Amino acid sequence: MNRISLNNVDLHYHSAAFKERSLKSLLAGVVTGKKVRQGQIHHIHALKGISVEIKAGERVGLLGHNGAGKSTFLKMVAGLYPISGGERIVEGRIRSLFDLSLGFEPDASGRENILYRGLLLGMSPKKMREIEDEVVRFADLGEFIDYPIKTYSAGMQVRLAFAVSTAVEGDVLLLDEVIGAGDAAFIVKAQNRIRALIEKSEILVLASHDFASLKSICDRGLVFHRGEIVFDGGVEASIAQYKRVNGLA
Amino acid sequence: MAIASYSSEDRFHEPAKITPPSASDLSGLNYIRGIWAARHFWMHLSLSDLRSRWRRSFFGIFWTIIQPLGLTLLLSFVFGKIFHSDITDYAPFILSGMILWDFVIASAVGGSLTFVQADAYIKQCRHPLAIYSLRTVLTNLIVFLCASTSLLVWVLIWRPQNFGWAWLAVPTVVPLLVLIAWPLATLLGYIGARFRDLPHALGLVLQALWFISPIYLEPKVFRGGGLHLLVDANPIYHLLQIVRAPLLQGEWPTWQNYGFSFGLIAGLILLAVLVGRSAEKKVIYYL
Numbered sequence: 001m002n003r004i005s006l007n008n009v010d011l012h013y014h015s016a017a018f019k020e021r022s023l024k025s026l027l028a029g030v031v032t033g034k035k036v037r038q039g040q041i042h043h044i045h046a047l048k049g050i051s052v053e054i055k056a057g058e059r060v061g062l063l064g065h066n067g068a069g070k071s072t073f074l075k076m077v078a079g080l081y082p083i084s085g086g087e088r089i090v091e092g093r094i095r096s097l098f099d100l101s102l103g104f105e106p107d108a109s110g111r112e113n114i115l116y117r118g119l120l121l122g123m124s125p126k127k128m129r130e131i132e133d134e135v136v137r138f139a140d141l142g143e144f145i146d147y148p149i150k151t152y153s154a155g156m157q158v159r160l161a162f163a164v165s166t167a168v169e170g171d172v173l174l175l176d177e178v179i180g181a182g183d184a185a186f187i188v189k190a191q192n193r194i195r196a197l198i199e200k201s202e203i204l205v206l207a208s209h210d211f212a213s214l215k216s217i218c219d220r221g222l223v224f225h226r227g228e229i230v231f232d233g234g235v236e237a238s239i240a241q242y243k244r245v246n247g248l249a
Numbered sequence: 250m251a252i253a254s255y256s257s258e259d260r261f262h263e264p265a266k267i268t269p270p271s272a273s274d275l276s277g278l279n280y281i282r283g284i285w286a287a288r289h290f291w292m293h294l295s296l297s298d299l300r301s302r303w304r305r306s307f308f309g310i311f312w313t314i315i316q317p318l319g320l321t322l323l324l325s326f327v328f329g330k331i332f333h334s335d336i337t338d339y340a341p342f343i344l345s346g347m348i349l350w351d352f353v354i355a356s357a358v359g360g361s362l363t364f365v366q367a368d369a370y371i372k373q374c375r376h377p378l379a380i381y382s383l384r385t386v387l388t389n390l391i392v393f394l395c396a397s398t399s400l401l402v403w404v405l406i407w408r409p410q411n412f413g414w415a416w417l418a419v420p421t422v423v424p425l426l427v428l429i430a431w432p433l434a435t436l437l438g439y440i441g442a443r444f445r446d447l448p449h450a451l452g453l454v455l456q457a458l459w460f461i462s463p464i465y466l467e468p469k470v471f472r473g474g475g476l477h478l479l480v481d482a483n484p485i486y487h488l489l490q491i492v493r494a495p496l497l498q499g500e501w502p503t504w505q506n507y508g509f510s511f512g513l514i515a516g517l518i519l520l521a522v523l524v525g526r527s528a529e530k531k532v533i534y535y536l
Binding site for chain 1: 286287289290293294297300301304369370372373374375530531533534
């Protein structure tokens, strides 16, 4: 049974990642006998005491302004970031669409990159050959599909990345603001495709600032504020609560 | 093989509660299963590394053969004059040392950068990090195998009398090299993600190791200087002997040669696992 079960989850961004990071500063601390003073730069407490149960069939929207913890929440569920406290249980094959244009090999052709991206997402080469034509057709890049990625414009890269990433299905679908790339015609195509993908998934968690798409896709909303979930309920109520928390209403 | 205990003060361990089938569990067996599950991915990364290395070059992969061969000819001419060695004897000695040492250098330096270079993948998908160091090692191994052909051909032409059953020992160096380079690259990858000074420091350390090991200089040079320990207690010497004894002397490698190599492997794996237990999950923060 696919589900997401979070019990009092905490997540800290380790301060060492943005504090001292060279041997020099570490050795200087040792030599001068000074412990690197704690308290100047703290660990960032990005998620605080998150407890959520998401069952199969649920469509959950995440609301909150920038830095509220939506993306961190998604990456935590995807297992990318380690949690520092609490319990996380995620059952089901996870498919996540974050930072789409990351991870292309610039010297390889579009067609080769379709294969690499698919393999990154855990597909077999055989399966990728089956869906390659469909991906090429959807990306609609013409003869550029056989050119190296480095000749692509930013928009073309996003189209290709989107076409591959959405061709692979999963049980638990995690989306972070991916709709809205490319030209007008592509956006319509992309939205249709996202909807098809959503219908095939068991669980959807979508972070978005677009109330209209949240209302039409989701039935449950989580409102994030400074790393905490301040509201959990129906999507309409969540939007109202989000506006109230951020002083928009 | 599950990682048993978590210290309470280290906040960055999470209890291993995540359920399979995702490759997100860090316990040993699942970790290895995750590496196997991602095999298509790292194999393709490795092949794409090779392709991009020789993209638009005329000789392409033959550079792996031309380069060490050219350098060997030069070095054996100079060193042969200095040490009054016969060039046909000395050249395969240098070539074997050069090919193997190049593999070690490339794996160590490449390993220290491997997670940093794979950041786009690490930030998007949860795979065991060791697949990225394995990619580096695999790429280097293919280069090593190509380069080795020149050594084999050289020896077969100049020392055909060395050919015999002992040559069966030569291929055993391949798994040994992988088992040495993979944990080494992984270990250096963990450290290199945190301390970006590492690749520079490695250049120095590897140069020092090269100086105190019989890689280009024959063991008799060290022994002549009373430095027996640098030969007899040096895993690099023993590893090289697994190739050199059969190819250059027509003899079987000794059990000591294997013993030291396995000792090195055990030590490196232990270190990589110890560091990896706490570092594996933190790497993403440092990218």
